[in-house]
Amino acid sequence: MQIKTRYFGEQDIDEAEVITFPNGLPGFDDDLRFVLQPFGDVFSILQSADHADVCFVVTNPFLFFKNYSVELPDTLVTQLGVSRREDVAVLVIVTVHTPFAESTANFNAPVVINTLKRVGCQYIPDRSQYSVREPLAIGALTGKA
């Protein structure tokens, strides 16, 4: 299928690559289909298949917090049809600031994906030790801190 992306132009995507977000993402209720594309070594782009201008820089939270954890409630496990822990991918959405070193990421409400069934959602926990705007320790990651 043909999709329009914000940063990679028009692309021909294999339907099997599409990740369905049955409820969209908060603030983007109409975007139910996304694709995940690498954006450098550390980041990826979560691109809406429906609107080119809806896309997010995402990253692996475990690169930034070694002990990061998120406890998925049964409701979510059921919603995503998860049967095995290893099928679950967790990503956090980055809010990019200028300069990039001042960027934050939403470690509070991660994007959780069942990579087997290719279904995802943004999980908003009732309580979390992490902030919606957690500074991204990019210096620590690159060794330039």
Place this chain on the structure above:
Amino acid sequence: MLVLSRKLGESIRIGEQIEVKIVGIEGDQVKLGISAPRAVTILRKEIYEDIQRENSQAAAALNSELITAIQSIKRNVAKKQHDK
């Protein structure tokens, strides 16, 4: 908006499967007990709105300088350990 009066211990039903019960009233705070199917997500509204706002900001377009900056960042665990 439908407005209903309820007393402590009383409930309302929303559709077939959702029940909201007043389980406590203390000053200006009302404690609600909610029974709903597992597939229904229940959230404090202000938390949801905060995530909505953050997502909107996160979806803002990046300029070419930022794109270059982001793409040039490398995972470098070995160097990180060396520096410490």
